[in-house]
Amino acid sequence: MSKLMSPTQVRPISFRTAWCWPHSKSRSCTDILQAIHRAKAGRCFVDADVCRDIGAHAHDSEFSAREMQVLRLLAHGLANKQIAKRLSLTEGTVKNYLTKLLVKLGASDRTHAVVIGLQRGVIELR
Incomplete structure (x- = not known):
């Protein structure tokens, strides 16, 4: 007692x-x-x-700098083509980064990836 x-x-x-x-x-x-x-x-x-x-958030620190850039630009509503131009990449490379992000975040699509990133504090909207 x-x-x-x-x-x-x-x-x-x-x-x-x-x-x-x-x-x-x-x-x-x-x-x-x-x-x-x-x-x-x-x-x-x-x-x-x-x-x-x-x-569930253990993967948050496993994002590369480039994946973080892609996620931030996604959060600002840019399309793959716009992201590619902004980062001097091909559109195919942006799609590859997006695929990796979806897997790491457990997201079903690009909007879901942004929502999860915001909820976990991985990215912020400014």
């Missing part, structure tokens, strides 16, 4: 000791207590759902 602390014994938890926790009503009291005890001890509690989300 855990002992309850008085309000004077509670210390603020810094960002360094905070835990990652998706807010959900489906979490058990045991899970919540475990997370609190880990945070109190200066350790980080990472929920399994968060780990899966992190794993």
